[in-house]
Amino acid sequence: MSSVDFWVGWLIAAGGFAIVLVLTAMPELGMLAAGAVAGALTAGVTDSLVAQVVVFAVVSTALILVVQPLARRARSGSPALSSGVDALIGRSAVVLVRVTGSGGRIRLAGEEWSARSLGEDDIYEPGSHVSVVEIDGATAVVM
Known part of the structure; x- marks a missing residue:
């Protein structure tokens, strides 16, 4: 497979994660989609499948570890406004x-x-x- 094929494959994976995200409302899938886009960008720079998978894993994991606690805090932290x-x-x-x-x-x-x-x-x-x-x-x- 050439690097163009890997690039397209990563974008197809990102689109698949995004579709399932919309259907299930699981925010983790959006973070995986972002990781797949990062993998596609890496595929545009290098032919190394190992580098692409590592970038995908690092970006996805970092987003999940950073965004999840922030989202949890935002959901439970703000009190309802009284009127x-x-x-x-x-x-x-x-x-x-x-x-x-x-x-x-x-x-x-x-x-x-x-x-x-x-x-x-x-x-x-x-x-x-x-x-x-x-x-x-x-x-x-x-x-």
Whole structure:
């Protein structure tokens, strides 16, 4: 087989990996396809089949070892973004009118909210800083 034939064979292998990647959604196959392209480029430079296979193996393995941990971290690392009232949970607020277990008023995110304390016996005086632990309808539950 001439180097042109090896070059074409590597590209056919890369295409095969890419097709199976699309059908199975296994990212490792994309990395093998990239390794096969590297093998094709090597075949364009040298007739050595050993060098082509070594380049394919090194590039594929390196991509798998580097990309897999990054992809895993990206999938599990970022928390979901909160919006609406869910984004208010954990925020700090200032007490405007004394907050007890039965009611009161706070300034939360630039708006005035009705509020009640988490514990029935907890009392927060005006000017105190509280944290929102829950939104119950239109009432912020604070502590």
